[in-house]
Amino acid sequence: MCNLLFVFALLLGFEPPEIEDPLIKNLVWNRYITTNFTILSIDNDQGYWMKNNLEDIKIWCLTRWGFSDIKFSKECRIFCVPDKNLLKKLFNLDSSKIEIRKKNDEIEITAMWLVLDDKPSKVLPIYLTEIILAEFESSNLVKLPLWSKKGMSSLNGIIDDIKSELSNLNNVKIYDIQTILNMSEQQFAKLGQDKQKLFINQSVALCLLLRKEFGELKLHSFLKTSFQSGSNESVKKVLGFKDYSDFEKTYVRYINGLSKDITNKVTPDSYLQIKKTER
Numbered sequence: 442m443c444n445l446l447f448v449f450a451l452l453l454g455f456e457p458p459e460i461e462d463p464l465i466k467n468l469v470w471n472r473y474i475t476t477n478f479t480i481l482s483i484d485n486d487q488g489y490w491m492k493n494n495l496e497d498i499k500i501w502c503l504t505r506w507g508f509s510d511i512k513f514s515k516e517c518r519i520f521c522v523p524d525k526n527l528l529k530k531l532f533n534l535d536s537s538k539i540e541i542r543k544k545n546d547e548i549e550i551t552a553m554w555l556v557l558d559d560k561p562s563k564v565l566p567i568y569l570t571e572i573i574l575a576e577f578e579s580s581n582l583v584k585l586p587l588w589s590k591k592g593m594s595s596l597n598g599i600i601d602d603i604k605s606e607l608s609n610l611n612n613v614k615i616y617d618i619q620t621i622l623n624m625s626e627q628q629f630a631k632l633g634q635d636k637q638k639l640f641i642n643q644s645v646a647l648c649l650l651l652r653k654e655f656g657e658l659k660l661h662s663f664l665k666t667s668f669q670s671g672s673n674e675s676v677k678k679v680l681g682f683k684d685y686s687d688f689e690k691t692y693v694r695y696i697n698g699l700s701k702d703i704t705n706k707v708t709p710d711s712y713l714q715i716k717k718t719e720r
Contacts, residue, residue: 465527465530465531468483469483470482470483471483471484471485471488471489472488473488473489473491473492474492475492475495475496476496476512477495477496477499477512477513477516477517478491478495478496478516478517478518478519479516479517479518479519480492480495480519480521481518481519481520481521482520482521482557483521483522483523483527484521484523484557487521487523487557487561488521490561491519491521491561491565494561494562495519495565495569498562498565498566498569499569499573501566502566502569502570502573502597503573503577504717505597505715505716505717506593506652506657506660506715506717507657507660507661507717507718508577511573511576511577511580511581512580513551513576514547514548514576514579514580515548515549515550515551517551517552517553517572518550518551518552518553519552519553519555520532520552520553520554520555521555521557521561522554522555522556522557523556523557523558524556524558525556525558528554528556532554534554536556537553537554537555537556537564537568538553538554538568539551539552539553539554539568539571539572540552540553541571541572541575546579547579548575548576548579551572551575551576553568553569553572555568563598563599566594566597566598567594567595567597567598568594569597570590570593570594570597571590571591571594574589574590574593574594575590583664583665583668584668585664585668586622586623586624586664586667586668586672587624587625587626587629587644588621588622588624588640588643588644588647588648589644589648589664591640591641591644591645592641592644592645592646592647592648592649593648595641595642595644595645596645596648596649596713596715597715600710600713600714603645603713604703604708604713606638606641606642606645607642607645607646607699607700607703607713608700608703608704609642609700610642610643610646610696610697610699610700611697611700611701611704613639615639615643615693615696616639616640616643617685617689618647618685618688618689618692618693619672619685619689621640621643621644621647622667622672622676622685623672624640643696646692646695646696646699646700647692648660649699649712649713650691650692650695651663652715653712654695655680656718657717657718658718659679659680662675662679663675663679663680666678666679673685676688
């Protein structure tokens with residue numbers, strides 16, 4: 442199975458690990474294949490759990506937002522290790538990572554490198570959602586704004602983490618709404634880690650505002666109109682505000698109130714949970 446890992450490592454642009462390293466010399470990789478995923482896991486129990494649950498988690502990540510399930514255009518390759526030390530040894534990575542490689546706007550490869558030092562159900566959804574949404578864009582020929590992908594991915598995580606991150610928005614200097622709505626992948630990549638985290642947390646708040654206060658249909662319409670006509674038109678046509686500045690007043694007020702309520706433990710967990718609207 443190590444030979445298979447080396448092939449995948451080279452394909453994904455990693456240098457293969459040194460086979461004689463005592464920490465990895467006798468490792469056995471367990472391989473599982475599902476409809477959309479190829480899973481390589483050192484811990485067989487973790488790999489078996491992923492095989493039995495990954496497809497259902499994929500469906501849940503999309504359909505809770507009111508989107509239809511999709512089949513991936515390319516299999517997603519997932520490498521699971523039980524601790525960060527092995528991740529560093531095998532792939533020279535310090536933390537879990539995803540990669541979405543495209544050519545001419547078509548997906549060539551998607552991959553995840555996961556440290557499963559906690560329950561897979563806690564670690565997996567946030568990383569998985571970004572890949573799912575990339576495939577969703579490809580299959581539906583739409584372009585989702587970065588804030589929606591970052592926000593929805595984080596809201597697919599666990600409630601305690603969502604509360605912790607949103608409470609951090611209390612009494613900090615935040616991005617203006619126009620910057621959030623129009624941030625590109627390239628601009629985001631140039632930000633420092635703290636600035637990236639702020640953008641993600643504000644994106645979570647924006648997703649909650651649109652989904653909880655305006656509803657699922659408005660959220661979908663906002664995303665569609667943003668793709669077709671730009672975020673400024675979405676703010677006016679879909680949400681009914683005069684312009685960015687008008688919307689920003691509501692957005693800032695919402696962030697301040699939400700972060701304070703979470704800090705004061707008055708926000709119910711149900712408000713932070715996303716469920717598909719039954720029609």
